[in-house]
Amino acid sequence: MKECLFEKLGETDSKFCRGDLKVIYPELGDVGCTYIPACNLYRKRISKEWSSPLVQYQLADWKYVLIMVDPDAPSRANPKYRFWRHWTIVDINVSTKDYRRPTPPSQSGYHRYQFLLYEQPADQTITLSPEESASKGSWNVENFVELFQLGIPVASTQFVTKDYRD
Template identity: 45%
Template structure:
């Protein structure tokens, strides 16, 4: 109960926070500024790397406005390379990508939107950034709706138990929104993420 209260307080504080660095507003409320909050910056750990054609992300960050990067990441570029230099060659890993801010951070009624889910990733491939595992949910571009401010896109990597076969239930397959990643994690005993990374971006037309 206490954890739920704290999470609600964090959302409220985020929505009323004011930044001197061009705050993003949704229906008059400030939902996120173009700088990382302490909690957003603290999400990343484990030295995970996400690599797009013109963009390498190795720490929590906001996608820059310049060079049409926000437009390219939303429409042009396909699945990124994901690399963990310290992956163990013989082990298998599971990777998920979610948007906890669907349709907006101030009103996340469709959280968590599942953007990508790959399991059975062999460590030797992960070390090279070559994701060849079993795709349970196809990659979906980060496409924040216009006027909804910055969205977080979170990548979480788990060491996969050797005796588990990971899959989505029929109910989970029926919808990308309102997915419960924690229930999936608990169902297969994945534990805490071995590494995690997130970037923030918004609809390119809002720039």
């Protein structure tokens, strides 16, 4: 049986990962700053079977906002739907929005799945607009961050995968 190897992201993509944010899927462990390997049907299972990952961060006495986006939709070469929203959680441990599995289209190459963790300003109520709530797709993450004055992420990580059939 062939050994299943987890390859770390290259220098450019690994710069995105900072702050010790962990994204843990069953059988894979922390996928931060890695390519999801094709072995053991991991790419299929992350896209079709497994529910939301366990996200770990050394939380201080603060509220947090977690955002998961695909900046490479529909492909890294043509990201016209940049920042496809997969998951948004505000008031961490209080309000959860539906998780969308990573499902890169067939023949679209590798996609980055980014997790951004922000400190939520004290006494700030953060909600998606009706338009954002109605659409699970492309959105302007920069506008969202600016609107709610989230600043820069306290931690971020990403993994890279492609369609399991490719």
